[in-house]
Amino acid sequence: MPGSFEETAEAICAGCGGKCCHEAHPPLSPARIEEFRARGVPPSVIEFVGYTRMKSHDNGMCIMCSGGKCRVHAFKPETCVAGPFTFEVQDHTLRLFLKHETICPLVPYLKADADAYATQFRMAVKSLMVLVRSLPAQELDVINRIPEPETELVAEIPIPPGESGAP
Numbered sequence: 001m002p003g004s005f006e007e008t009a010e011a012i013c014a015g016c017g018g019k020c021c022h023e024a025h026p027p028l029s030p031a032r033i034e035e036f037r038a039r040g041v042p043p044s045v046i047e048f049v050g051y052t053r054m055k056s057h058d059n060g061m062c063i064m065c066s067g068g069k070c071r072v073h074a075f076k077p078e079t080c081v082a083g084p085f086t087f088e089v090q091d092h093t094l095r096l097f098l099k100h101e102t103i104c105p106l107v108p109y110l111k112a113d114a115d116a117y118a119t120q121f122r123m124a125v126k127s128l129m130v131l132v133r134s135l136p137a138q139e140l141d142v143i144n145r146i147p148e149p150e151t152e153l154v155a156e157i158p159i160p161p162g163e164s165g166a167p
């Protein structure tokens with residue numbers, strides 16, 4: 001596929017239709033909730049189900065997805081910024097997983113482009129560290145129990161004690 005990785009990603013994601021936004025329920029840090037409020041996103045799009053998260057439509061698609069596009073792309077939740085990397089926290093360690101291409105068709109293109117992979121990996125770590133440092137332990141515990149099938153572990157990064165509510 002010709003063009004930059006960004007152009008490739010745009011085309012792949014457009015063709016995919018946003019699988020990662022289906023039943024996504026991304027968690028929201030206090031800072032993101034405040035940003036939503038400041039930008040006029042109504043609080044009705046958020047719910048608390050063991051952790052604070054985005055609601056979905058009845059068909060499972062994230063409430064912020066419209067016509068295959070994210071309505072809050074410029075300030076989307078931390079886990080959305082991190083995709084197709086996902087995470088769990090165990091023993092004060094941020095464990096990063098990469099989705100299999102069966103659930104994210106962008107992954108093979110990311111794996112084939114070392115620079116793009118490194119850039120997205122750095123962005124994922126930065127974004128997820130912000131999230132885990134801001135969430136209380138009880139919420140992280142609920143998030144940790146959400147199954148993440150069809151992923152592979154790609155990194156384990158220590159979180160200094162006291163810098164997260166991590167169990």
Ligand code: SF4
Nearest residue numbers: 013016018020104106
């Ligand atoms: S699942 Fe992957 S390819 Fe599909 S929209 Fe999400 S990031 Fe893009």
Ligand code: SF4
Nearest residue numbers: 021062064065070080
């Ligand atoms: S906030 Fe945006 S990127 Fe995240 S799941 Fe919802 S529509 Fe997708």
